[in-house]
Amino acid sequence: MSTTSVLGGVVKRREDPALIQGTGLYVDDVKLPGMLYAAFVRSPFAHARITSIDASAALAMEGVEAVYTIDDVRHLGPVLAQVPIGKVRPLLADGVVNHVGEAVAMVVAKDRYLARDAADAVEVDYEPLPAVVDLKEAATDQRKVHDDLESNILMTWEAGPFGDPDAMAETRRKIDEAKARDDTVVVSIEAVNQRLIGTAIEPRAVLADWNPGYGRFTVYSSTQIPHALAGAIAKTFGVTYNDVHVVAPEVGGGFGLKLNIYNDEILVAFASQKLGHPVKYTESRRESPNSTIQGRGWIATATLVGTRDGEILGYELHGLCDMGAYSQNFTVAIPFLGVFVASGQYKFPTHVKLDCVATHTMTTDAYRGAGRPEAIYYLERVIDAYARKIGMDPAEVRRKNYIPADAFPGAISPVGFAMDTGDYAKALDALVESDGYREMLAERDRMRAEGKLAGVGLSTYVEVCGFGPSGLVDLGFSWSEYGAPSAFSGSGLVRVNPDSTVTVIIGTGPSGQGHQTTWSQIVADQLGIPLERIRVIHGDSEESPFGVGTFGSRSAAVDGSATFEAAQKVRAKAAKIAAHLLEASEEDIQFADGGAFVAGSPDQTVSWEEIATVAYQPHRLPEGVEGGLEAHAIFSPANATWPFGAHAALVEVDGDTGDVRLLRYITVDDCGNVINPMIVDGQIHGGLAQGIGQAMFEEAVYDADGNLLTGSLLDYVLPTAADLPSFELHRTVTPSDINPLGVKGIGEAGTIGSAQTVVNAVVDALEPLGVEHVDMPLRPKRVWQAIQDAKGGN
Amino acid sequence: MFPRSFEYVAPADLAEAAEALASAEFAKVMSGGMSLIPMMKLRLLSPDLVVDIGKIRGLDQIEDRGDAIAIGALVRHAQTAASDAVPAALRTAAAWTGDTQVRNRGTTVGSVAHADIAADQPAAVLALGATMVARSASGTREIPADEFFVDALTTALEPGEILAEIRIPKAGGGSAYEKLGRRGGHTDYAVAGAAAWVQRSNGSISDCRVALTGVGTKPTLAEGVAEALIGTDGSASAVEAAAARATEGVTLLEDLYGSEEYKAHLAKVMTARALTQAIANA
Numbered sequence A: 001m002s003t004t005s006v007l008g009g010v011v012k013r014r015e016d017p018a019l020i021q022g023t024g025l026y027v028d029d030v031k032l033p034g035m036l037y038a039a040f041v042r043s044p045f046a047h048a049r050i051t052s053i054d055a056s057a058a059l060a061m062e063g064v065e066a067v068y069t070i071d072d073v074r075h076l077g078p079v080l081a082q083v084p085i086g087k088v089r090p091l092l093a094d095g096v097v098n099h100v101g102e103a104v105a106m107v108v109a110k111d112r113y114l115a116r117d118a119a120d121a122v123e124v125d126y127e128p129l130p131a132v133v134d135l136k137e138a139a140t141d142q143r144k145v146h147d148d149l150e151s152n153i154l155m156t157w158e159a160g161p162f163g164d165p166d167a168m169a170e171t172r173r174k175i176d177e178a179k180a181r182d183d184t185v186v187v188s189i190e191a192v193n194q195r196l197i198g199t200a201i202e203p204r205a206v207l208a209d210w211n212p213g214y215g216r217f218t219v220y221s222s223t224q225i226p227h228a229l230a231g232a233i234a235k236t237f238g239v240t241y242n243d244v245h246v247v248a249p250e251v252g253g254g255f256g257l258k259l260n261i262y263n264d265e266i267l268v269a270f271a272s273q274k275l276g277h278p279v280k281y282t283e284s285r286r287e288s289p290n291s292t293i294q295g296r297g298w299i300a301t302a303t304l305v306g307t308r309d310g311e312i313l314g315y316e317l318h319g320l321c322d323m324g325a326y327s328q329n330f331t332v333a334i335p336f337l338g339v340f341v342a343s344g345q346y347k348f349p350t351h352v353k354l355d356c357v358a359t360h361t362m363t364t365d366a367y368r369g370a371g372r373p374e375a376i377y378y379l380e381r382v383i384d385a386y387a388r389k390i391g392m393d394p395a396e397v398r399r400k401n402y403i404p405a406d407a408f409p410g411a412i413s414p415v416g417f418a419m420d421t422g423d424y425a426k427a428l429d430a431l432v433e434s435d436g437y438r439e440m441l442a443e444r445d446r447m448r449a450e451g452k453l454a455g456v457g458l459s460t461y462v463e464v465c466g467f468g469p470s471g472l473v474d475l476g477f478s479w480s481e482y483g484a485p486s487a488f489s490g491s492g493l494v495r496v497n498p499d500s501t502v503t504v505i506i507g508t509g510p511s512g513q514g515h516q517t518t519w520s521q522i523v524a525d526q527l528g529i530p531l532e533r534i535r536v537i538h539g540d541s542e543e544s545p546f547g548v549g550t551f552g553s554r555s556a557a558v559d560g561s562a563t564f565e566a567a568q569k570v571r572a573k574a575a576k577i578a579a580h581l582l583e584a585s586e587e588d589i590q591f592a593d594g595g596a597f598v599a600g601s602p603d604q605t606v607s608w609e610e611i612a613t614v615a616y617q618p619h620r621l622p623e624g625v626e627g628g629l630e631a632h633a634i635f636s637p638a639n640a641t642w643p644f645g646a647h648a649a650l651v652e653v654d655g656d657t658g659d660v661r662l663l664r665y666i667t668v669d670d671c672g673n674v675i676n677p678m679i680v681d682g683q684i685h686g687g688l689a690q691g692i693g694q695a696m697f698e699e700a701v702y703d704a705d706g707n708l709l710t711g712s713l714l715d716y717v718l719p720t721a722a723d724l725p726s727f728e729l730h731r732t733v734t735p736s737d738i739n740p741l742g743v744k745g746i747g748e749a750g751t752i753g754s755a756q757t758v759v760n761a762v763v764d765a766l767e768p769l770g771v772e773h774v775d776m777p778l779r780p781k782r783v784w785q786a787i788q789d790a791k792g793g794n
Numbered sequence B: 001m002f003p004r005s006f007e008y009v010a011p012a013d014l015a016e017a018a019e020a021l022a023s024a025e026f027a028k029v030m031s032g033g034m035s036l037i038p039m040m041k042l043r044l045l046s047p048d049l050v051v052d053i054g055k056i057r058g059l060d061q062i063e064d065r066g067d068a069i070a071i072g073a074l075v076r077h078a079q080t081a082a083s084d085a086v087p088a089a090l091r092t093a094a095a096w097t098g099d100t101q102v103r104n105r106g107t108t109v110g111s112v113a114h115a116d117i118a119a120d121q122p123a124a125v126l127a128l129g130a131t132m133v134a135r136s137a138s139g140t141r142e143i144p145a146d147e148f149f150v151d152a153l154t155t156a157l158e159p160g161e162i163l164a165e166i167r168i169p170k171a172g173g174g175s176a177y178e179k180l181g182r183r184g185g186h187t188d189y190a191v192a193g194a195a196a197w198v199q200r201s202n203g204s205i206s207d208c209r210v211a212l213t214g215v216g217t218k219p220t221l222a223e224g225v226a227e228a229l230i231g232t233d234g235s236a237s238a239v240e241a242a243a244a245r246a247t248e249g250v251t252l253l254e255d256l257y258g259s260e261e262y263k264a265h266l267a268k269v270m271t272a273r274a275l276t277q278a279i280a281n282a
């Protein structure tokens, strides 16, 4: 596929100089004349009736322009959600508040300090109501979260396989039969996959500017989905897509948090239209945990049945998934992404049933991995427990139960999804046969001999990403609720300018992933034009072709493929022009650095400058060739992609304190072809930090009244570089067969593979003490308690 | 995260600072700002006036005064951590405070004046029997460490007083600090921490002070431990027995990082570790 070594080569990230030097443009850097600032009055209660809102003191403050409540905006409807199952969020609390931090009123003032003071001066009277916070309690429906919904259970996902009730009944029968046999063992773990607060370094920010003369909105937003936002604003305000221009400039981290339409994005547009001024809202770090979506929040039981020699006969994953109070973009669809990978890379019959349950807490939605880390966590924990129970090497048990490499192409997972390519034993073997893994085991044994508690953890994973397929639309995943119907396809436009520089315009934008560099490489590889002469434009609803957005590790596989195809079209046209100029046959034209030449006679060349010049001088073009040198392509993937890999960790536990030290971490990830190894490694590093963060540190803790106890970074412990070992990364390469680049996706793999690896290592370390399970995060107090409980024989 | 509006002054000397402090209804001293600024941004604290002592010359010194080591109000955590003149318990506590940025900005004296229930250095100065030197418009006052820590975020300092310096007696012996941090290991605020100082003579422990942090409402002297250890040979078993009394008289506080039971256990573990190290250092 490659004509130069640019593709697959380490290229330093072209976007970094600006980002590192602080000259990159973020939403909060944008200042427009006459700009006003918004601040929100937020609920201190998880559930309460609003009895009165008195804004008079705030409105009396000099420089306060307006205070809005639901009465001002009810006509605009609730916040649009792509999967509006459950209670969708009103723009501002409507009579009741349903979680701490819910926006009750919006204040607009001349500066942001004043806006905050005025928000504090708005007096809201509440009549507190009982809050339903505990997930298990919520699932019983003893008390309702929303009076007007039939049940707190908003949706139930069931598969095994998905969408085939007869086959599912057969699966259940098989599993029950296996359990009833007296030569099998059954292993079961109930575990919490705790709620996480995805913490982007740039909190969300939005600035809206209504121009009454043009009848248009210009909106700057720190979003992963600028086109969808344009659609949502157009639909909300009854204008056309053409009347909204959304710009997502630099976005300082997304992780799924910015894959939502937020009430503040609509409200600042409303205020701008009303007040005739641009209005900006920048979320503060402190309000972010309760105003931006959270992730995870499952309690599930994983049960596995198998023979004593390692043949797994069935697996069940049954659980509850916390949706929070309101459904936003994809809320109830997130557990479905867990259903997708519930059977992992294995072939055994699998039954999965997940209830999506409302509680009086902040909404959950997509957070790095979104459903997949949860599902893989349970699977890989219980497989380890099974291996331990039958006394078999954990790698061997896994290998024995994999979908074999020769099942591809055409493999269908037990939960019913077609997988692109896979060779699971290859990645596992690359890990367990590495020197590093052997050293880990030897080091563990050495430490144990010294009386220390040491453990090695293993996990393998499969991921589904690169969304696609286009047909997901038929399951309800598209932007049609935002008035911008689309499929999970990708787009790219490649334009060679008259000076032979190249402008690449793409439908997705980065929130740290390095699109500028990766897309330059894809195009440079096709055209033989140096990276420095290529510029990538993204994140602009007006300038870039319609894009679904950057999430689900999909950009390279889908929009990258579209760009690749657009570049091929440009190249084909350039070849025509070159053939004409060189008086050669089109088939003999080849491209190398700087231009085209005729195969077999390398001194017959024409430079890109000449080709571009002629392209823009149509009278010099051959008959039938249009002027200009650009092409657009839409890539419509036939499937998602399925990366996979194997991770291992070495830990030491201080038995006196429960303190866990992560000493070493090795990965083998297979994300198909690699466009830029350095960017791929960077994505794995970040993913690991967030997965290990879940394993060891992070947890959104709510008290019984629904107060978030970990609402600041003082108590919500994020991993830092100093808390993590130097990662040792390896890879295998199994190209995808569903896109021309052969790439899969790497944004989430690190997160999906890592949390259970660390927990498995800690359980391995504590095995001599009889500990079989510890919940995340592996805070010292919890590990110590597990040791005490095991000692006490509990 | 926007503070309420406030006035700001940066006086050139302590006398001027003390006067400024007395001039406002609710004034706060700022040294490194590592705790004050977050509290103001969270609107947990909204002073009318911030008196920034950061521009005052001469406060950034660690001085040997013969019978005591004096730590000035602008000595940063990093400086304390790197000074050979400072006893090991305080040096270590400073080295384990926050991260590099915090250690280069925050001050030892500020940390002690702030008196967070999980802070490191307050326990160390308490175990080392330091004297706090407070300066106000009406003069200078010395407060023994034993009387300094009153409650969570509350010290014996009066509203108009600036903690100008901390004097640590050069009493000899050995000291050490041990903690389990919130991020595990020694990182972040203490889930539980213990600072120990011991004096040995003729093969036995002749004097001892142990202070705990993170487990209760304030840094607290574990008097039972000292009582149990003094007169022993300081052997492992003596340390173990003494450490068992670590939480006598301590009001344990459960928080996100541990139950009372766990904190009580950790207090003993950290006490034993700190004592062992202090004895080795003595």
Ligand SMILES: Cc1cc2nc3c(=O)[nH]c(=O)nc-3n(C[C@H](O)[C@H](O)[C@H](O)COP(=O)(O)OP(=O)(O)OC[C@H]3O[C@@H](n4cnc5c(N)ncnc54)[C@H](O)[C@@H]3O)c2cc1C
Residues within 6 Å of the ligand: B028, B029, B030, B031, B032, B033, B034, B035, B036, B037, B073, B096, B097, B098, B099, B102, B105, B106, B107, B108, B109, B110, B111, B112, B113, B114, B116, B118, B119, B120, B121, B157, B161, B162, B163, B164, B187, B188, B189, B190
């Ligand atoms: C990211 C981060 C991590 C941290 N981790 C830790 C940790 O692991 N362990 C730990 O112990 N601490 C930790 N801290 C707190 C840190 O040690 C602070 O620096 C310290 O608590 C305050 O010192 P300061 O000089 O910054 O004081 P400031 O923030 O300026 O003041 C703090 C308080 O003390 C008062 N004050 C300050 N100086 C004086 C004075 N001379 N006289 C009278 N009153 C005074 C102020 O009025 C204010 O109320 C951390 C802080 C941050 C931001």
